[in-house]
Amino acid sequence: MSVNGPAPALPDVVNRYLTAHHIRDKESALAAFHEGATVTDDGSTYTGRAAIGQWLGEAASEYTYTTELLGAESPDENHHVVTNRLEGDFPGGRVDLRFRFTLRAGLIEDLTIAP
Template sequence: MPNHHARTIDPHTLPETITRYLTAHQAHDTATALTAFTSDATVTDDGTTYEGTTAIEQWLNRSATEYTYTTELTAAQQTDPTHYTATHHLEGNFPGGTVDLHYRFTLRNDLIEHLVIEP
């Protein structure tokens, strides 16, 4: 559900936790990516929800090997101090070849509590 109170921000001003996760994820650095999440975090990707660091670690490792693609951070929004959206443009060898994905983050204590990835 789009939130109309979201305001566009410079992608470079996203919180450090989100930037750390996105950078590590692109580098396939699962260990660093995991440090950005709370211990009870959830990630929803492609309609499937992964709960807790073990499940998220498995998801990170799998998504790193499934396809080859480039990612460009094209936009960012902030709804409130704990809700951010980062928009990525992906090009690669996955079905469709290109897609814009919205990474919707909920933060708690400066860590990612929920991440929802959707077109």
């Protein structure tokens, strides 16, 4: 898996999550979330660190792919959108995904991943 790197204008917690997710460091990625945070990915929602940790473990091992950062925007200080292109051995082989982050008190409160 390769990546161009996180956008420097994003908050530290978003960059830390993206970097940890990229290198498949589940514990560091999980540390970026509030205890009661939610993640919505591929039609399923995971609530709380235990469920998010399980999702991180499954998501990291299911497919092999590369990631290319296409862009990032921050409508306000608590909402950030990162667009990545994934290419790999998953159905379809290529997809542009938006990672929509909502932050609270310096941690991720909600992450929605969708085209």
